[in-house]
């Protein structure tokens with residue numbers, strides 16, 4: 001049977017699905033509002049790290065253009081700026097992760113898709129265009145990110161306790177931060193830095209148009225000492241912006257501050273600052289249209305998570321593969337099809353959301369014990385790190401206080417033995 005699939009949106013969700021279907025001989029049409037040149041020359045969109053499960057999917061699609069040992073990183077360093085002295089400990093991945101600026105990544109995948117014969121239509125879709133597009137295809141997928149088309153899918157408040165952002169973001173690509181390098185005594189890694197009560201900062205070595213830079217993803221607590229960075233205007237006074245960031249890092253994120261070469265420290269390029277906030281949101285997996293047709297939500301349209309735990313793009317890619325596989329297997333794309341897809345991807349998608357939401361709260365007594373135990377037990381911390389690939393396993397370990405204590409106890413017993 002010839003199947004024709006429409007995909008609105010060319011982020012990682014839409015592109016990984018389109019490339020998966022193309023690989024399996026299924027006709028997919030992508031409809032999106034920005035062409036590769038627009039994306040490449042635009043403002044920083046995010047600072048995404050792909051974990052090894054996502055890199056494996058890129059290999060399967062034949063789109064891993066960044067398979068270079070110079071780009072990858074192997075571990076997370078955790079730094080807690082505690083009043084009675086800093087806590088610093090490391091957890092390692094079994095296989096490395098990697099961050100490539102999406103202004104390089106997405107255009108490359110769009111070109112891969114069209115070079116292999118795929119069709120991309122460039123236009124902006126409004127909500128009232130959707131019914132007409134549904135009738136063109138056997139199945140329509142909406143993967144337009146955080147924008148207004150998400151309203152097609154009902155909000156599920158039972159899965160998202162928040163109606164407000166929990167962090168105010170100040171994100172940038174910077175020169176002058178040492179993040180280690182292959183062959184150095186301290187190899188390349190990501191730092192997860194915490195200033196209790198004020199927020200977190202994720203420090204990510206990232207490949208950009210201009211080579212390796214350092215992404216500083218500051219996740220600042222509303223009302224905390226760093227909250228105002230969300231509206232500090234870089235373009236109005238770059239020198240004042242830089243100095244304010246330096247002062248805040250010295251006070252709250254000293255582990256990273258100590259790795260800055262102040263002579264070279266500065267925003268990498270004009271378009272390399274992103275400020276704003278994310279409201280964590282889970283929506284229904286699909287919406288019904290006439291003739292028993294349904295439209296499927298994919299990626300951020302389905303579930304938006306705060307970027308703190310680096311899950312949104314990784315689960316979008318996972319969900320794209322689950323959906324792609326279901327499309328390959330099916331001949332009927334009705335409500336039952338949507339239900340099956342929902343069940344297959346829900347555990348990981350919801351686990352990523354629940355885990356991230358938990359981490360946005362001040363630590364409970366059990367989470368406090370976990371942090372301290374990870375600083376004392378390398379295997380425990382390695383498992384926590386590796387499970388960035390498998391958020392459902394993390395949620396198995398963290399879903400209740402009882403589970404957290406049981407997980408720590410099992411590692412402590414092994415260590416004692």
Ligand SMILES: Cc1cc2nc3c(=O)[nH]c(=O)nc-3n(C[C@H](O)[C@H](O)[C@H](O)COP(=O)(O)OP(=O)(O)OC[C@H]3O[C@@H](n4cnc5c(N)ncnc54)[C@H](O)[C@@H]3O)c2cc1C
Nearest residue numbers: 009010011012013033049125145299300310311312313314
């Ligand atoms: C600062 C930051 C850091 C992050 N770090 C990580 C990380 O380390 N790891 C991780 O996994 N995730 C991370 N994320 C989350 C990640 O960026 C998103 O989850 C992911 O990019 C979502 O992909 P998507 O394809 O669903 O949506 P998007 O990437 O938003 O793509 C949407 C597509 O739809 C198009 N579009 C939008 N509206 C329309 C319309 N009306 N008509 C036609 N086309 C339209 C857009 O142009 C785009 O092509 C981070 C996010 C932020 C903000």
